[in-house]
Amino acid sequence: SCFAARKADKVYCVEFNPDMVREATRFLAMNEGGEKVEVIHADAFEYLPPEPVDVVICEMIHVAMLREKQVEVIENFKQRYLRQFGGPLPVFLPEAVLMAVQPVQQEYDFEGFYAPIVQFQQPGVLHPGTLELGQPAVYSLIDFTQPNELTYRWEGKFAIERDGTLNALRFVTKNILAVVQERSSTIDWLNHYMTLPLAEPLAVRAGDVVQVSFAYRAGGSIQSLQAAMRAELAPVATAVFA
Numbered sequence: 046s047c048f049a050a051r052k053a054d055k056v057y058c059v060e061f062n063p064d065m066v067r068e069a070t071r072f073l074a075m076n077e078g079g080e081k082v083e084v085i086h087a088d089a090f091e092y093l094p095p096e097p098v099d100v101v102i103c104e105m106i107h108v109a110m111l112r113e114k115q116v117e118v119i120e121n122f123k124q125r126y127l128r129q130f131g132g133p134l135p136v137f138l139p140e141a142v143l144m145a146v147q148p149v150q151q152e153y154d155f156e157g158f159y160a161p162i163v164q165f166q167q168p169g170v171l172h173p174g175t176l177e178l179g180q181p182a183v184y185s186l187i188d189f190t191q192p193n194e195l196t197y198r199w200e201g202k203f204a205i206e207r208d209g210t211l212n213a214l215r216f217v218t219k220n221i222l223a224v225v226q227e228r229s230s231t232i233d234w235l236n237h238y239m240t241l242p243l244a245e246p247l248a249v250r251a252g253d254v255v256q257v258s259f260a261y262r263a264g265g266s267i268q269s270l271q272a273a274m275r276a277e278l279a280p281v282a283t284a285v286f287a
């Protein structure tokens with residue numbers, strides 16, 4: 046909010062947690078531009094600013110859009126805003142989100158104790174316990190300028206690139222914070238990778254095709270996605286020679 050206030054005449058900062066409201070108010074008073082920020086203790090599902098705004102910055106983002114209510118809050122906000130002020134809608138930051146899934150072999154040995162658990166991994170660094178078995182596939186593109194579904198249902202195929210055991214799916218979430226038209230580029234933020242173990246590990250060989258499916262709700266629990274994940278070898282297409 047404070048950085049936004051350096052570019053804006055007025056910022057409405059909406060926060061649900063009273064401790065955060067108190068601390069934000071205290072710290073804003075110590076920072077240049079803080080006087081332009083009005084901190085409001087409210088639920089983002091109910092709050093509307095008292096006037097039309099140019100930009101809405103909302104970061105309630107968990108990998109795969111699970112747990113936090115980013116998509117629901119924004120879709121709900123858009124409807125209430127249009128009823129109150131008509132169009133155009135403000136620009137939403139992040140502007141878009143790309144979500145992908147990748148088949149992996151994940152090490153679950155902890156000093157001799159086997160525990161297939163949810164893991165979060167820093168993106169862009171090598172993880173010795175993870176073997177990427179195929180390329181990631183994009184399963185959703187959220188564009189906040191458009192109406193967005195609250196459920197993700199995906200079924201797709203992966204070409205397996207190396208022998209191994211497919212025992213987990215890695216979820217990758219890339220937030221396009223802003224599209225910079227002048228530079229024809231984007232400002233991106235990658236969430237931590239989230240690796241979820243599959244209930245049934247699958248032995249795979251390079252050249253296999255694996256069929257994967259899952260479904261979950263935006264804001265849903267990690268367990269709800271995990272319970273819906275399926276992976277199986279796709280039937281081999283048999284060529285017939287006459």
Ligand SMILES: C[S@@+](CC[C@H](N)C(=O)[O-])C[C@H]1O[C@@H](n2cnc3c(N)ncnc32)[C@H](O)[C@@H]1O
Nearest residue numbers: 059060061062065087088089090104105106114
């Ligand atoms: C991931 S944090 C945002 C952190 C912020 N981007 C930063 O860098 O400091 C999400 C914030 O949204 C608040 N929040 C969650 N649900 C909310 C709701 N329904 N209404 C208002 N605030 C909410 C949380 O209390 C938390 O402070």
